[in-house]
Amino acid sequence: MSKIGYNIKKLRNVKNISQQAFADLFSLTRGNISSYEELRAEPKLESIIKIANYFSIPLEHLLTKQLSVNEILNFNDYFNEEGQKKLQKNFANIPFISREAIHHIKEGTFDVQKLDLIAFPMYSSNKFIALELTHEIAAPANVDIPEYTILFFEQVQIDTLHMLGNHFGMFLTNTEIFIGTYNQNKTTINLKLNEWKSEDFNTENLQSFWKLYAKFEKKL
Numbered sequence: 001m002s003k004i005g006y007n008i009k010k011l012r013n014v015k016n017i018s019q020q021a022f023a024d025l026f027s028l029t030r031g032n033i034s035s036y037e038e039l040r041a042e043p044k045l046e047s048i049i050k051i052a053n054y055f056s057i058p059l060e061h062l063l064t065k066q067l068s069v070n071e072i073l074n075f076n077d078y079f080n081e082e083g084q085k086k087l088q089k090n091f092a093n094i095p096f097i098s099r100e101a102i103h104h105i106k107e108g109t110f111d112v113q114k115l116d117l118i119a120f121p122m123y124s125s126n127k128f129i130a131l132e133l134t135h136e137i138a139a140p141a142n143v144d145i146p147e148y149t150i151l152f153f154e155q156v157q158i159d160t161l162h163m164l165g166n167h168f169g170m171f172l173t174n175t176e177i178f179i180g181t182y183n184q185n186k187t188t189i190n191l192k193l194n195e196w197k198s199e200d201f202n203t204e205n206l207q208s209f210w211k212l213y214a215k216f217e218k219k220l
Contacts, residue, residue, distance in 0.1 A: 001039065002063045004048060009037040011055060014072045014116065016099035026050050069096050069118045073132070073150065092122040094152065097131040102177065110174045120152065120216075127155040129210060131170070138193055139179040143168065149217045153210035158203070160211075164189060168212040171199045182211070 012022050012033075019033040026047050035041040043051070052059040056074055061067065095115040104110040118130050131137070131151045145151070153170050164182040171178050171191050180191040180198065189201040191209060201209055 002042060003066050004042055004063055005036045005039045007062055007067045008033065008051070010067055011051075011072055013100050014069055014098045015055075016103070025054065069098070069116045073118075091119045092128065093117040093119055094122070094128045094130045097129065097172075097177075099132065099134055099136065102134070102136050105172075105175060105177050108175045118150070124154070126157065128213065129153050129155075129170075129172070133179075137177060137179060138197075140181055140193060142181075143179060145215065146217060149215050151212060152214040152216070154213040156201070156206060156209040156211055158206070161189060161201075164211060170210040170212070171208055172210060173208050 008022070011017070012019065017025075019037075020030045022028075023030050023033050026043075028043070028047060032041075032043070036043055048062065049059060051057075052062045055072070057067065057071060061071065094117060095112055096118040097115065101110065101115060112129070120130070122128060129152075131153065133139075133145055133149050133151055134147055151170075156164065156169070161184075165184045167182050169180060169182050169191050171180065178193045178197070180193040183190055183192055183198075190198045191201065192198040199205075199208070
């Protein structure tokens with residue numbers, strides 16, 4: 001049996017597309033999509049080709065392998081095959097906050113342990129998390145980063161607190177997420193979204209604060 005049913009569900013989850021919306025894209029029905037994902041049927045070749053072309057995924061991969069987040073986001077294009085082999089030992093599997101995961105945060109059902117993973121070359125033992133930037137995430141007006149850029153955040157470390165000032169960061173809990181700018185003086189540090197919203201840093205909520213480490217901007 002092919003992997004098409006699994007991959008359709010994974011595509012929808014990462015891209016945050018409902019079954020009905022996915023069906024509409026390819027002149028199918030919601031029932032069709034449900035039956036594919038539950039492995040009760042498979043789409044016709046004509047539909048499979050349309051799906052592969054729409055998401056820029058090789059037809060063979062769509063049919064024969066379980067797609068990773070990297071492949072769905074066309075993230076692997078950044079590394080050529082030779083470069084991947086050289087860097088593979090340094091690739092880290094990083095939890096990835098997709099648009100679906102953002103909805104779970106807003107609903108209070110977010111669990112970082114259940115996130116899909118994205119592979120990226122990292123040369124640090126610190127804790128990282130990745131995020132695909134969308135309009136659904138609150139961010140300051142001066143964050144001049146194109147939508148759908150993949151941002152990599154490093155969890156704030158006690159020994160580098162003095163380096164946070166004016167850097168972009170992320171505040172993340174099971175029920176809230178926003179991007180802001182770190183402000184600090186001699187005694188306090190906070191992550192500021194705007195004049196009305198900020199979060200004060202302390203050692204008890206350390207795990208909720210992240211510092212922007214890198215970004216991957218798609219070339220269209």
